[in-house]
Amino acid sequence: MVASCVNEPNSYNNDHQKAYNVPANTLLTNAEKEIADQMTTPSVNLNVFRMFDQYWTETQYTTESKYRVTTRKIPDNHWNNLFRDALGSLETAKTVINAEVRSTDIAPADWTIQQTNKLAVIEIIEVYTYQILVDTFGDIPYTDALNPNIVLPKYDKASEIYPKLITRLDLAISNLNTSENSFSSGENIYNGNTAKWKLFANSLKIKLGINLSDVNNALAKSTIESAVLSGVITSNTNNANFKYDNVTPNYNPIYDNLVASQRNDFVPTSTLIDDMNLLNDPRRTEYFTYKPSTTNYVGGKYGFSNAYANFSHVSDLIKTVNAPATLFEATEVNFLLAEAAARGFLVGNTAEYYYNQAIQTSFEFWGLPSSSATTYLTDPNVAYTTAPGASYKEKIGRQAWIALFNRGFESWTTWRRLDAPILLAPSSAYPEANGLVPTRLTYPVNEQTVNGANWQAASDAIGGDKLSTKIFWDKF
Numbered sequence: 001m002v003a004s005c006v007n008e009p010n011s012y013n014n015d016h017q018k019a020y021n022v023p024a025n026t027l028l029t030n031a032e033k034e035i036a037d038q039m040t041t042p043s044v045n046l047n048v049f050r051m052f053d054q055y056w057t058e059t060q061y062t063t064e065s066k067y068r069v070t071t072r073k074i075p076d077n078h079w080n081n082l083f084r085d086a087l088g089s090l091e092t093a094k095t096v097i098n099a100e101v102r103s104t105d106i107a108p109a110d111w112t113i114q115q116t117n118k119l120a121v122i123e124i125i126e127v128y129t130y131q132i133l134v135d136t137f138g139d140i141p142y143t144d145a146l147n148p149n150i151v152l153p154k155y156d157k158a159s160e161i162y163p164k165l166i167t168r169l170d171l172a173i174s175n176l177n178t179s180e181n182s183f184s185s186g187e188n189i190y191n192g193n194t195a196k197w198k199l200f201a202n203s204l205k206i207k208l209g210i211n212l213s214d215v216n217n218a219l220a221k222s223t224i225e226s227a228v229l230s231g232v233i234t235s236n237t238n239n240a241n242f243k244y245d246n247v248t249p250n251y252n253p254i255y256d257n258l259v260a261s262q263r264n265d266f267v268p269t270s271t272l273i274d275d276m277n278l279l280n281d282p283r284r285t286e287y288f289t290y291k292p293s294t295t296n297y298v299g300g301k302y303g304f305s306n307a308y309a310n311f312s313h314v315s316d317l318i319k320t321v322n323a324p325a326t327l328f329e330a331t332e333v334n335f336l337l338a339e340a341a342a343r344g345f346l347v348g349n350t351a352e353y354y355y356n357q358a359i360q361t362s363f364e365f366w367g368l369p370s371s372s373a374t375t376y377l378t379d380p381n382v383a384y385t386t387a388p389g390a391s392y393k394e395k396i397g398r399q400a401w402i403a404l405f406n407r408g409f410e411s412w413t414t415w416r417r418l419d420a421p422i423l424l425a426p427s428s429a430y431p432e433a434n435g436l437v438p439t440r441l442t443y444p445v446n447e448q449t450v451n452g453a454n455w456q457a458a459s460d461a462i463g464g465d466k467l468s469t470k471i472f473w474d475k476f
Contacts, residue, residue: 023186024093024097024118024186025185025186026186027096028089028121028122028183029186029188030085030089031089031090031093031125032125032187032188033188034081034082034085034086035082035128035132035242036325037325038078038081039132039325039409040252040253040254041253041256042056042257042258043253044061044063044064044074045072045074045077046077046078047078047408047409048074049408049409049411051064051065052408052412052438053408054423054437055268055269055411056266056268056314057266057267057269057299057300057301057302057303057306058265058266059265059266059300060265060305061265062304065302065303066426066430066433067429067430067437067438069438070442070445073444075442075443075445076444076446079133079137079443079444079447080444082129082132082133083133083141083145083146086129087126090122091146094119094122097119100115110180113177114180114182117175117176117177117180117182117192119175120172120175120176120194120197121172121176121182121183123171123172124172124197124200124204126168127172127204128327130142130161130165132409134158134165134471135413135471136441137440138158138440138462138471139156139157139458140156141153141156141454142155142161142164152451152453152454153454154454155454155455158462159215159216163216166205166219169201169204169208170226172201176197178194178198180194181193182194182197188242189243196238196240198230198231199232199233199238200240200328202230202232203232203233203328203333203336204328205223206223206224206227206228206333206336206337206340207336208223209224209227209340210340210417211413212473213339213340214417214476215473220343220345224340224345224347225346228346228347228348233328234330234333234334234337234357235330236329236365239328239330239365240329241325241326241327243322243324244322246322251321252320252321252324252325253325254319254323255319255320255323258314258319266314267299267306267308267313267314268299268312269299269301269302270300272299272401272402273288273312275421276297276402279382280379281376282363282368282376283363283368283403284297285315286317286367287314287315287366287405288312288313288315289315290312291310291311291312292309292310297312298310298312299311303425303426303427303428304426304428317367329361329365330357330361330365331359331365331403332400334361335354335358335396335403335414337357338353338354338396339392339393339418340354351392352385355399356377358400358403359373359377359382359399360373360374387399389420393420394420396418397414397418397420398421400414401414401420416474417473419476423437432466432467433467433468438468439467439469440467440469441467442465443455448465
């Protein structure tokens with residue numbers, strides 16, 4: 001017998017295609033970009049929420065606007081991008097931070113605060129990501145998630161994950177020391193500003209609490225009221241925006257799909273444009289172009305083929321190469337507070353006040369003058385007291401739907417909770433939609449084939465792995 005050996009350094013067996021010793025700030029940048037890209041992109045391979053909202057419809061290839069989401073494995077991509085790429089990077093960043101050694105030029109007390117702040121920021125982003133996953137699929141892996149020793153994770157009940165997310169946020173907020181920043185580089189939303197991350201975390205508590213309102217009113221009330229007392233995002237100066245560059249691969253994914261691709265796959269829908277035309281809404285100039293060769297805004301028919309040249313298009317403002325991705329904004333939070341006030345929670349002002357603030361901040365966000373919003377609010381079809389609808393859900397739901405035009409997922413969540421405005425599935429919809437606008441994404445095909453037993457148990461628990469199954473908080 002002959003034995004042989006290799007005289008090589010200790011790194012011989014390392015995977016040389018894999019990055020080793022990646023800094024925490026690099027991992028954080030990657031995670032933030034993955035989340036921003038996934039929630040912003042209009043790619044039909046990744047994100048179809050603008051079509052679920054009936055904001056956009058397709059021109060030639062209409063599969064996704066008719067609710068077939070498995071052809072391109074959209075659920076798999078959404079799941080993998082958030083679980084594997086975003087949460088995976090964030091968990092690794094925690095490990096790196098905990099292993100970092102203090103530099104001698106930093107005082108021990110300052111080092112401790114800085115490191116604690118870093119971990120708190122990562123925790124807040126993780127909670128944000130888990131909230132998206134729960135609100136997309138329902139029950140998901142949570143307790144077993146991200147554990148490298150568990151190959152086939154079980155699914156936790158979504159209704160049990162939500163309270164845990166609130167607890168995690170409370171701890172992260174208490175750990176934030178706003179007298180110091182966190183990351184000096186690599187944090188591309190608030191540049192490490194812990195005071196703004198605290199506002200973000202409290203605003204996320206508002207969102208979680210509002211979603212719980214119809215299923216756990218007591219927890220919703222305590223969560224929302226404590227968040228308001230601690231401070232939330234109510235002005236555009238505190239919006240959470242991920243900043244893009246002017247060059248590939250770091251430019252805005254809307255630009256990538258609508259301009260750089262040189263494709264004309266989408267037009268705005270008549271569902272939205274007709275409603276905004278009815279209200280003579282000034283934001284149309286910022287959302288859309290005119291119909292070619294006319295001075296009209298005309299939307300395509302939702303769920304059917306539409307000749308691109310015959311309809312209005314998404315505005316150049318939205319398609320700007322380095323337009324930031326908004327992950328949280330004052331308009332969204334003000335609408336949530338309006339809803340909280342209407343539900344009887346103590347949030348410092350009335351539903352009408354926050355409704356007006358939401359519209360004002362929306363106009364400001366899109367670069368329109370405050371006077372334009374003031375005039376808009378005098379329209380009896382817009383003013384809170386006279387707007388059509390027997391309940392606050394109809395009034396808030398309609399205006400939130402209009403205002404969140406470039407925030408497809410959050411608008412979809414608001415619509416599912418408020419059931420307003422009324423959105424109907426197109427007659428062309430595929431049978432898997434059960435004649436309804438989807439209220440969740442189905443689980444990834446890969447989960448069915450690889451993690452089949454746990455997938456089956458979760459599917460049975462939520463009432464079936466269907467597009468029409470409702471998330472636990474969507475009761476009406």
